[in-house]
Amino acid sequence: MSKTSSFKLINRIIYYELLVATIIPPRRIVEELGRRGVDPESYIVDLLVRSLSLDPMVGVEAHLELALRYLEEGRRLADGDPVQASGKLYKAAEEVVRALATYYNLDDVLGRVAERGRWAATELPKAVLRISDKLGEWFRYSWSSAWALHFWGFYEARFDSEVNRRYVSEIEGMVLEAKRVTGGIS
Numbered sequence: 160m161s162k163t164s165s166f167k168l169i170n171r172i173i174y175y176e177l178l179v180a181t182i183i184p185p186r187r188i189v190e191e192l193g194r195r196g197v198d199p200e201s202y203i204v205d206l207l208v209r210s211l212s213l214d215p216m217v218g219v220e221a222h223l224e225l226a227l228r229y230l231e232e233g234r235r236l237a238d239g240d241p242v243q244a245s246g247k248l249y250k251a252a253e254e255v256v257r258a259l260a261t262y263y264n265l266d267d268v269l270g271r272v273a274e275r276g277r278w279a280a281t282e283l284p285k286a287v288l289r290i291s292d293k294l295g296e297w298f299r300y301s302w303s304s305a306w307a308l309h310f311w312g313f314y315e316a317r318f319d320s321e322v323n324r325r326y327v328s329e330i331e332g333m334v335l336e337a338k339r340v341t342g343g344i345s
Contacts, residue, residue: 245308
């Protein structure tokens with residue numbers, strides 16, 4: 160590789176790194192959101208999309224990006240930390256539901272989310288049912304697996320690595336189908 164092409168490659172990498180920002184909210188804000196049962200990353204995505212009047216597809220892509228990140232983290236943790244893996248795998252499924260609810264414009268669900276100002280446990284299953292009407296019953300079954308990971312694997316800490324590894328494929332199926340249906344992440 161010539162010096163000129165090396166220089167161009169380095170400049171391109173630096174340019175792309177400048178486009179990606181990591182924002183770490185203050186600890187007190189994260190604690191308060193957690194106390195209220197609000198996921199900071201998803202809340203910030205929804206808040207920015209809503210308050211800046213962004214194209215809803217920006218939110219869809221952001222939630223899918225979070226889903227992919229949580230899926231990879233869950234997969235990585237599955238053997239060493241089954242409790243955290245369960246939580247991450249559930250979060251991946253939750254982000255898929257948020258993305259698809261927006262993509263399919265599930266107004267009844269999204270209206271309640273807007274009224275409340277955030278997603279709540281009551282809206283997620285309703286969104287899952289509506290999404291299952293479009294994608295098939297497999298989606299509802301996969302959500303049930305995600306809920307088992309959430310409750311039995313994360314809160315009750317009853318799942319071991321073997322159980323988590325078995326659930327990974329179902330959660331991965333949800334993420335991959337959401338990417339396929341929505342056209343993926345740009």
